[in-house]
Amino acid sequence: MPTELIGLPVPHSQPPPPRLAVDKLTRVFDGLAVVDDVSFTVSAGEVACLLGPSGCGKSTTLRIVAGVDMQDGGRISVDGRLVCDTVFRVPPERRAIGLMFQDFALFPHLSVADNVAFGLKGGAAANRARVAELLDRVRMSDHVDSYPHALSGGEQQRVALARALAPSPRILLMDEPFSGLDERLRDGIRDETLALLKDEGTAVLLVTHEPHEAMRMADQILLMRRGRIVQRGAPYNLYNAPVDREAAAFFSDVNVLTGTVQGALTDTPFGEFLTPGVPDGTPVDIVIRPQHLRIDFHRGGRGPAPTPEHGTAAHGVVQRARFLGRESLVEFRMDHDGSVLRATVPAVFMPDPGTPMWLMLRRDRAFVFPRR
Structure with missing residues (x-):
């Protein structure tokens, strides 16, 4: 008999917590708050972009989320579980967070396959299968035995993406990942990267100072200025309803x-x-x-x-x-x-x-x- 007919409440499933939740984050250097009361959330499969001019605090925010810097105030949670506050801190390697850097940071002495496999902790057969799957998806299967110095910038970017996704991180942090690429390559590689990230269901936090890149990739833009988020929302909303003159001029x-x-x-x-x-x-x-x-x-x-x-x-x-x-x-x-x-x-x-x-x-x- 349905529970509503016998006077019992029907249980309602709770929505899952956001994949990443940043709450009132603050970081101070020499008395200056370079990150000032920053709060936001990123859901699974969502691409959020910290956008702003150089020195606005976006990369510092990313470093704190990654665990390579420590905040002076605020807390960070992953899937509803505390990762760090000013007292408690989960080590970076245990946060299930992947990193993709501006210079790709590939290991020059390792082949493409070994670069992608670096950090995988499964058995040999499972690791080979995961590497083969990702190299196929980034169209680098033909370069499995090549070394980074023999690859173009676009090819190195694809390998770096595959390596970052190989451990299936819950969150991927990307710091100006396309700035080193030839302008003619960027749009195509951005689109390929976005498609792969969506397929993987990874929550992505991207840092960039380029409005075009943020609008092309992000579901949510977090516009930063002088350490604070001054406006947030979908790209369409930020472009067509800027909060002030500076926000309009940034785009x-x-x-x-x-x-x-x-x-x-x-x-x-x-x-x-x-x-x-x-x-x-x-x-x-x-x-x-x-x-x-x-x-x-x-x-x-x-x-x-x-x-x-x-x-x-x-x-x-x-x-x-x-x-x-x-x-x-x-x-x-x-x-x-x-x-x-x-x-x-x-x-x-x-x-x-x-x-x-x-x-x-x-x-x-x-x-x-x-x-x-």
Whole structure:
């Protein structure tokens, strides 16, 4: 008889704990908190990326999770079990955490197969099978007896990935793993790496300073600045809803208009912008990406301003134009204040310097932030 019919509660299964949980992590050097109250979780099969400029604390955070550095505050748990706090500490080799470094750190005196097998603790037959499986998946089976010096950078990266995954770690830590590769190789190798990590169900914590890499690989981005996480979420959300001007500018070039709030409105050469909840007299920055600045091709810059149904326009003069392959970048000197705004246009558009033009912008893609 179903339990609900005899008055007994139906048991509800509890969701599993996150694979990695970092809680209020702090690390201080010479009185400066280089990691400051950092908290986040990473689930099994998820790729989380610590993203930020050099010196923001992301690599120090990774080192503490790996166990090669010690925090001054906070705790780290794996699958709900404490790994370390300021008193208790599981040794790095017992944390079931794999590491993949920027320089790959392959052993030069070991063959590809022996590099991958390093650290495996099973029987000889099981180890050979695991090595063969992973080398096949990274397409390096033909190099089983080769040595690292005979491999290209991309091939070394694949071997390093196979070695890191060979012990089936619960978590894989990756510190700028693709920065040493030729730019032409990166995208393909990133995609191959991501597919393999997803297949393995490994929780991944990736450190990078490249927004493109984070957006291409991560399920969750943790944007760091001066030791703190200032914004977290899916790549789409961070790009389209930045928390402040610096966050918007980290992901792409930006144009910045300035103004002062009066009556919940800010007046600009492109018309008024709504700024509800911001006190009168507050200076604000209105941020717009170059691809959302529109050129009025139909009228040209010598005629009257576009009519209101086409949006409020501002007048500028071309300073220079550059062809970038898929698009052109055009810089304008604006009449109203002499500032320079940049617009990107798909395909080839190379107006001569000195050409006058009307510009409009997409209001739904503009961000308004109180100026700091």
